[in-house]
Amino acid sequence: MRRITRLAAVATMLPLALAGCGSGGDSGGDAASTEKTEISYWLWDSNQLPAYQACADAFHAANPDITVKISQFGWADYWTSLTTNLVSGNAPDVFTNHLNYYPEFAAKRQILPLDDFIKADGVKTDAYAPGLADLWVSNDGKRYGLPKDFDTVAIFYNKKMLADAGISEDEMKKLTWNPTDGGTYEKVIAKLTIDENGKRGDEPGFDKSKVKVYGLGLDENNGAGVGQQMWSMYALSTGWQFTDKNPWGTRFRYDDPRFQQTIAWWRGLIEKGYMPSLAIARSGTSVNDGFGAGKYALSTNGSWMINSYYGYDGVEVGTAPTPVGPSGKRATIYNGLADSIYAGTEHKDQAWQWVKYLASADCQKKVAEKAVVFPAIPEALTIAEEKFAAKGIDISAFTVQIHEKTTSLYPITDHASDISAIMGPAMDAVLSFEADPSSLSKANDEVNALFQ
Amino acid sequence: MSAITERQHGASAPRRDTSVPRRRRRAGDLPVALVFLLPAAVGFGVFYLWPTLRTMYLSFTDYSLLAPPEWVGAENYRRLFQDPLFWNSLRVTVEYVVINIGVQTVVALGLAVLMHRLTRSGLIRGVLLLPYLVANVVVALIWYTMLDAQLGIVNRALEWVGLDPVAFFGETATAIPTIALVNVWRHMGYTALLIFAGLQAIPRTVYEAAATDGASEPTMFRRITLPLLRPTLVLVLVLTVIGSFQIFDTVAVTTKGGPVNATRVIYYYIYELAFQRFDFGYAAAICVALFAILAGLALMQLKMLRAGDTDLD
């Protein structure tokens, strides 16, 4: 029965699709309004589920013939399930996509290019925060997603520890950094580090083998070849770039002295006792829980973690933008998610309607209301700013880099997962002092060999 | 040792005729056997044999999952022999299996014998089985938090008695033993239960006779329990060794293969290749290699088992 209605739906929608008219605007009140379709939609973040359910309800109200059924899978299961379902031709009509995965899906024709739909409906791709939409144009020149949100990186700090060290929040906004002596950033980190005798990291007699509070936390992941919230903001502020061009570069630059000096400085913090060793960082607790437990005074992390950091009882949290580097500018990776349409969907048009709605100001404002992520559309972002502020969270440390245009796009290339498989262990080896930063040149050769 | 077994048997069992069980060797049972095997054979054929054959086929192809496989001959196997990460993963896995199975078998055997000789309490058996009720992933997570170098309660306890904290999951040297012991914790009660079931099959009269002869508990363990338990132990070893080689969840939740490659066990490596790097053909080749190793091991263990078949009649 259901199969028959589906077939019927396809039969009626097909000519429409061929005509390229895509039934824009309200599809209600049409002659074929008896045809009900159900669109399946997958996402991984349960924190965003209520927001997107609200969008789905509003969408259904506007398009009574289309119901959206949302399924949520945790990150670890999401990609394995999605792959299994893609292979068996059973994937959801629409799913949340990630930059690490979409080029592969696009190359293997698993997701639909949206260009024709966009053209037919006149959707503006410049409605989003600058640059975001470009992330989703693959190297075949076609667009595979419309941005729904974005993220940047900033420094979270423990207000009380800052006050105890006599560092003002104003100072935090003006930090500078360089790979040689670490600039005022390292001075602050040193001062915030306290050993078990109460000596600070910049005081004589500081015992780096018995540290009570580390100035800077170390993430349990090393970020492999991207280091988004771990080291990219330092390396990028030297003027270094990941690849020869972005997106779709074909030569990586992990052999650049600026990059290797940055990593040498970064791991130097471990030697100085200002940052925990890789072994400690990897031993069980996440960097944010360590921060919440008062083990770290500062912690660099992405905007998607705001609610986690601000969620710890008894910890007063503030945020500061990443430090200004040798290039005279700050830096952060700028990244975002988008929704893609499965190439095998039986409901191309309805799927597109839903994707279009997800990327619209209407839905993104609803998401903004929940203050969990930063919506991609500026006017929705304003609402999110207000909603975050209402929770006592100032997100300007994250957004300032967009206004000052100091963001760098997430490095999008082919072979993302192979690169990660090479760079992950290589960075581990450097951070655990098993290898020198210069060993990253060899890893770089391996990475570049993938593109030959 | 077998002489002792023989003698113990003499006291209780009339005869062991296992060396000639084929008295009525004939194909006559075949039709009946087919009927009894039918349901299991259907399940085996559809859900085990077919996927296995398919994996073997895929190991000769370049297959990205999302595009049709292309035949590449023995290329994947050539690559495998030259892949240091494969050999590393094999070494790490063997290290894990040796520690895991070694400790687990000794502990479980000890627990089973203690339960057998000390108490019939179902409560203790139930308590020891509790960890098995908890999913792998959760077991990994709870130990991960308890063993954290800075916040974990175990390290707090170590500090309290004056020891330095240890980054159990974080250090290259301790990561694999830690993972192995965490899984011992989960499986020791379960394994003890399997062994206990075998112990129950040893007649009490044997022990009673030995006790009357004035044998001490350790002597009885050496002379009665161990020899008579051998078939059960081999059974348990075959099952647990195969299971142990497939260590995955604990690594996936905690160390994710690191630090560097210290815990990149073979199954995790296969998973990364197949589902993260879409190199399914090569992953299948490693899978087949693992399969061959396990089959060899099982064959060896079964030979041991057959040598000790039906010590009890």
Add this chain to the structure above:
Amino acid sequence: MSHVPTARASFSPAGRRRPNWQRMAAWAILVLFVLITLVPFYWMLRISLSDNRTLAANAGSLLPADFTLGAFKRVLGIATLSEATAEGGSGATIDFWRYLANSVLTSAVITVCQVFFSAMAAYAFARLRWPGREKVFFVFLTALMVPPIFTALPNFVTVQQLGLLNTYAGIVLPYLFMTPFAVFFLRQFFLNISREVEEAAIVDGAGHARIFFRLIVPMSSAPIATISLLVYIGAWNEYFWPLLVGQEDDVRVLTVALGIFRSQTPQAGPDWAGLMAATLLAALPVIALFTVFGRWIVNSIQFSGIK
């Protein structure tokens, strides 16, 4: 069958005659292991009764951080969205009782069928004589060695082609007929059953079906009970397969539903309290099962000959 230590009453532990230091030490070791087993459970309980937001700051405390039943409310699906997020939980809702029923149903069906069919196969491998028996058995055994990630995909396609996605049948099907483990385990016990017993029955004119149902199965009731328990626990804990096949709400099982408390994004940590509460609640039905049938399991293995 000369040894017939029949009644349980006749049993008296050999050691009881000399209550000495050996026995004390043995008890001490056993108690130690019981404690090692229980400590992490206390830790789970402690976390499940804590408020996520204060958990990190109170990592060293032995008592629940900011005692609350909120996590259990989230698991049972009776916490409101604002209650859940106020304690650092996720906003997802779950229908605990429905998923519980699904889990009970699928695990029970898997257990009954798998144990029965495996016992039949084990009988053929242990008690029947036919050419190639050992070889076929070894082939069966090799099925243990195929990693599930390689069986999951083809099996998913099979179940899909049978049109059984999102049905109970699809969830139980791969486990229904056999597992090598169950066959191997039962065969081992069937092998140990005395041949005289069987031959006596054959002389009496019993067929194989009768021998199987009236002799082998009753005599192996303890191993069968043991394997049933283990199969049930295994089915109960099964996660990845039902995740793939049982996505729809009406067939979703408990483990899959409770996965929501695990890490949902690559970076964010899990809802610790919710996850531990979920784990403890999900274990309860199996613990209850063990309490009810526990005495029967394993304990009753007695080689008491025929009755």
